[in-house]
Amino acid sequence: MREIAATWMRGGTSKCWVFRRDDLAVPDLSVDEVLLRLYGSPDARQVDGLGGGTSTTSKAVILAASQAAGVDVEYTFAQVGIEEAKVDWGSNCGNCSAVVAPFAIREGWVAPVDGETVVRVLNTNTGQLIVQKVATPGGVLSEEPTERLPGVPFLGAPVRMGFVDPAGRSTGRLLPSGRPSDVLSAAVGAVRVSLVDAGAPVVAVAAADLGVRGDESPAELDATPGLLGRLDAVRREAGVLMGLAETPEEVERAVPKLALVSTPHPADLDEPPADLTVRMLSMGRFHPAVPVTGSVALTLAGGLPGTVVHELVDDADAATGLRLGTPAGCVETFVESHDGVPVVGITRTYRRLAHGSVVLPDPPLLPSVSA
Amino acid sequence: MREIAATWMRGGTSKCWVFRRDDLAVPDLSVDEVLLRLYGSPDARQVDGLGGGTSTTSKAVILAASQAAGVDVEYTFAQVGIEEAKVDWGSNCGNCSAVVAPFAIREGWVAPVDGETVVRVLNTNTGQLIVQKVATPGGVLSEEPTERLPGVPFLGAPVRMGFVDPAGRSTGRLLPSGRPSDVLSAAVGAVRVSLVDAGAPVVAVAAADLGVRGDESPAELDATPGLLGRLDAVRREAGVLMGLAETPEEVERAVPKLALVSTPHPADLDEPPADLTVRMLSMGRFHPAVPVTGSVALTLAGGLPGTVVHELVDDADAATGLRLGTPAGCVETFVESHDGVPVVGITRTYRRLAHGSVVLPDPPLLPSVSA
Structure with missing residues (x-):
């Protein structure tokens, strides 16, 4: 002992x-x-x-x-x-x-x-x-x-x-596939994703493309028939495209993370309103709030034309940070430049x-x- | 601080x-x-x-x-x-x-x-x-x-x-109603129970009387439609009969505990075999093993003719202790007498x-x- x-x-x-x-x-x-x-x-x-x-x-x-x-x-x-x-x-x-x-x-x-x-x-x-x-x-x-x-x-x-x-940090490129968005194979439903590596490798998908609103509770999403299985297939195919593994089977459970993104619903606006509603998958289930590393990736994706995140947020907001609407409430990120080096952050x-x-x-x- | x-x-x-x-x-x-x-x-x-x-x-x-x-x-x-x-x-x-x-x-x-x-x-x-x-x-x-x-x-x-x-210890009597078994009201399905106060106040019910086998997993029992609600009604009416509260609404969540008891199923006998299969409700859900205090009550009930526990176990076993088949495996209790005072126990x-x-x-x- x-x-x-x-x-x-x-x-x-x-x-x-x-x-x-x-x-x-x-x-x-x-x-x-x-x-x-x-x-x-x-x-x-x-x-x-x-x-x-x-x-x-x-x-x-x-x-x-x-x-x-x-x-x-x-x-x-x-x-x-x-x-x-x-x-x-x-x-x-x-x-x-x-x-x-x-x-x-x-x-x-x-x-x-x-x-x-x-x-x-x-x-x-x-x-x-x-x-x-x-x-x-x-x-x-x-x-x-x-x-x-x-x-x-x-x-x-x-x-x-x-x-x-x-x-x-994980793949050597902010956009590991070299493109702001990719369309995955028919086997996983030809869903359009943005693959972003910042803080952690993240796969962003518009909630609407998966038939959900995007502001459901983690428990509701976990219980939606077929959703977790389909998202895991999406995540694994995306992981291979990001160069994180050779085959979908070899993609780890922890990364890439996957974010369902959507426009904040007028009926459940936070005060002040969120810029983007986020539900993020972590270790096979929906996260009760948002992983910090994932929020860094979404913030940078918000500033990149052509990503599924950029299409949902205001350019001016994305330049200085985002207010992310999470199941637990609104989380605010910031973007700064120090001697030309970008710094993306959050307070915990x-x-x-x-x-x-x-x-x-x-x-x-x-x-x-x-x- | x-x-x-x-x-x-x-x-x-x-x-x-x-x-x-x-x-x-x-x-x-x-x-x-x-x-x-x-x-x-x-x-x-x-x-x-x-x-x-x-x-x-x-x-x-x-x-x-x-x-x-x-x-x-x-x-x-x-x-x-x-x-x-x-x-x-x-x-x-x-x-x-x-x-x-x-x-x-x-x-x-x-x-x-x-x-x-x-x-x-x-x-x-x-x-x-x-x-x-x-x-x-x-x-x-x-x-x-x-x-x-x-x-x-x-x-x-x-x-x-x-x-x-x-x-x-809680009610002043081993059998708080004065009887080895009671039949509850038609409102809770006229179910037959034994009310026993030893270690903690416990309501014992034969699993068969509630339409379940009694050897299901806690998760299966928790998910059985209507079961938790009905058992809570049984538990509350029994609590009043035991003198623990004036009305069913005032009965606490922690006590009395409720035990579903049944004869060990030949197909899933432990080695050596259990004397009694037990699934116990604790704080509104089925317990992953067995509350120790509940096992004391069931052990003494096993030695009392007329209880729903006694009917399921062998007299000779009950006199010296019981092997209780729980969701986590077999738990053994003992009964001893020290200078005429009964001691019921267990090893943890x-x-x-x-x-x-x-x-x-x-x-x-x-x-x-x-x-």
Whole structure:
């Protein structure tokens, strides 16, 4: 048995356990093995571990101070499998990203200055630099809950996050197919899609082209007969077109993500109104709000003529950011240019829930029985 | 903001945060307010707190060393509301009970002896004394995972628990109506029930009388048209007959519990075979395994001629305990007599998951928006 220092934090609409990278180095065990046992996986309920039995509560954030130029913290995200004994390292989680700056300041990795402190975070999964700003009045980190975030009923402390030059991190190109839109094969219904790689690889589809309004609840969409299956086929064919895999079968569950987009319905306008209504698929189901990385891709797509997103939004809005209408409420993104480099961003809130240590039992690390 | 010492433990098939009673005393706040904010309630996902968004993961165990004769530890159980800003103090959780002895020994409240240490636990919700035994070889608590428990895929450290003289703790009588079985009103279908108060108040019904086999999965039973509604009506009318409330509307959601009982199906016999197949309703849905307190009531009912349980089991089995066939596998209870006092028990496993402190934000304690 071994105790490992850890902090449990909410980042945006996710909950994640946060570890120092060195602390996860356990003799004779891989990090995957350590995480799976800590989280109680594989098990649908994760009853014997830290995991919460849902994709948004089975996440780990692994951090280390960085010596690299222009980087303060190296941040690795792990999606810990629930029913599968597998850790997915292939993508970042934008929501969990929000915990990095406050954790780094509390650890003493970044010295806070009076007012606002900037923390430069390198996500190692994607090579994405994320510049984070948190309030540090008097040179002390403020954890005071002052902001609302759609999907979180309590106020939280804000982290402003800018994704620096996010285009093409996974595929090398903002438009991996080289075109603003593509029509997929007849086998998946010849649906028109825009393939965009920024923050994460995303497939955008007009909701109307799939026979839904686009402002349904995640539960309604999940329950629409045939929809999840068809969207997964669309997503897999699109993944191959984006160069993420050789065959549809090899396309991962986590990426590309898929967004159903539509014009905000006059009857359910947010105040002020959203620019675009979004329902996004994440790990095989509709997301309760919106994945942050997906919102970055949609924001850049909004500024690109010929994409299915651009056709639905106002040019002037898309140039400075978008208000995305999500199942949980309106989420606002921003677009800035710093020395000619585009920065796309969003504000999330966070909260420290618990800290201390977690307990790793001795091997065997796999279940004794299937329960 | 305030940090509160806490330990996260699995007890049986539940996960609970464990607190010292004194640590939950916060100036100007009730314990209910403290727990609700810590757990992130009300919120279906409990995303801003310790709760896991399900009844088996939104539980608190509150402990104090006891000065009372014959008692080592006073144990209070709290079922923390999820979507409702309400803490239920009306019943015990048998699964969570398993964490008490190991926690008390680690705290130094009970001095372990070489071999096996006995911890006498008084549950304050019900007045129930629970005698617990844990392995303490060489006078040191063993947390070594050695036993299987249905519903938990990993091995755990065992706690043997005996409920001392459990009859009538809530109503004053083992058979609160004075009869081994009752026929309810025509309004709920004139169904025959046995009302038993031991461990917790339980309503036992033969599955066949409700038109189901009784060995279906919890999900199948939850989805059976009309079943949950009808069982809740049965449960509420039975609750009034047991004297737990004046009217069906006032009957609590947590108690009485309801058990569908049936003869084990020859085709799905466990090895060795179960004595009784059980599917139990808990907090409005079918339980993934079996509530421990409910298993105590069914065990005593098995020994009482005229109950719907007795009719289904073998007399000799019921005298010493029952093997209950649950959705997660077979759970074994025991019946003993100590100086003429009946003790009904069961073995559960536990694991420490995490420990340190949890963070209580400053007021306001209620959500800023409904999300």
